[in-house]
Amino acid sequence: MKKITLLKLKYYKKKHYKYSAVTAYDYSFVSIFKSKPVKAILVGDSLNMVVKGNKHTISTNLRDIIYHLKCIRNTTASCLIIADLPFICANRFDNALKSSSLLLKLGANLIKIEERENCLKSIIKRLVSKSIPVCGHIGLTPQYVNIISNYVVQGKDNFNSELLLDNSLSLEAYGVHGLIIECVASYLVQRLVQLLSIPTVGIGSGPATDGQILVINDIIGILDNKDKLPFFVKSFFKESNKIDRFVYLFSKSIEKGYFPNISNVIP
Template identity: 35%
Template sequence: MKTITSIKASKSQTPLVMITAYDALFASIFDKKVDMILVGDSLNMSFNKAADTLSATMDIMIYHTKAVCAGAKDTFIICDMPFGTYTDAKTALKNASRVYQESGAHAVKIEGGKERAAIIKALTDNSIAVMGHIGLMPQFVRSEGGYKVKGRKEEEIKKLIEDAKAVEEAGAFCLVIEGVIASVAEEISRSITIPTIGIGAGSGTDGQVLVWSDAFGFFNEFQPKFVKRYLDGHRLIEEALDAYVQEVKTRKFPAEEHTY
């Protein structure tokens, strides 16, 4: 299993693989096959049909993180800190401590750059491992008026690099870069010594993450440009369900071999 030390040592080596999971069943499938599992607040959209991630709560995230930890015994697990749970150092420490005490996660993830550096430092100073997150930040969607790709303008590029350095200096062991122009994400990766994990940020980062329901075609409402579907899961489940319904209605199931 990856550790903080081995993750940090992966900088500029074989790319790190991270995927989301929200329950023990899928976590057990992903266990040992990926380097890290993120229990993302993306579950609020993918599985709760919410318009954004903002209404996810601490209780919800701990519940799902605990389930993932039960299913994936040999994979490094990160819990997304939901909106409003790290507004200041005291609040962040209280909530992140709950994650450690109640779920078994190895780290937490926090969105924000320089403005969150003091909060990240408060956590790392108290032995809580933190993964940073800059660029397009889903928890900022309402204040920014939508999901906007970053790094198109010079001032944005400068700020992104400053944010990355501030997060690193605050003690984060790794950094997610989301929705950033590929060349800029690569420049950010070169500017810091901790590994970067890209999502919609090109191949120049130190690893990649995808939401599992996007990657395997179960979330069918829309497909972001950065998502590659490795399976048409929605269609396969529909076909299997249709077969089950048909066999029940025609009494083909259960057959003799399924009967005591």
């Protein structure tokens, strides 16, 4: 299977083809994707919670991302590889440039940066000018947990909606190659997707985005408390007894428009 590229994701958007992405952290799980229809893998700073058991992502460091990036790049999966830029690496341009360049050198194809209320707009703009391929991340931005106070759906009031619209259009104008939209009210996401020409990938933001992403542990049912799933998660554990089948079902349910459905959406 040919390597998925940024141009391929733009083509999917143009053709209105829905696709899946997965957040994963190790060789074994990513090896499952070799013959499966997953288009992108995110080495997310969520590893600080999922893998290391911490309460937030803020203390994720570059060494953590590098370690797990090296683990997944050793597979022969054709997926586009996205790497998170940790919070501690994003606040100064020189640090962000050095860290992003290293992640690209080690196998990442795209660097994801969380942006909130234009806090990092100048840094993102300068990174793009240095030919760093950047993916923005808006809405619920876990790195800003001390500002947003808790994990709630974003864009449910007029003020917040306008901020998200402005942020999204600014990021596109700066030259980012894609946008992850997390836990944003679905009516606003529909509007965003219509306005943006760059690919969008959603989590907890309804079906309008070009792609959907979930953490692999959620897809296969490895959870702390299976009785308290986030509203946007669907575990495919009950639909098969084979792990590789979970990923296939996840991907195909997105392509066919079965997921996310009304039970996974907050209007």
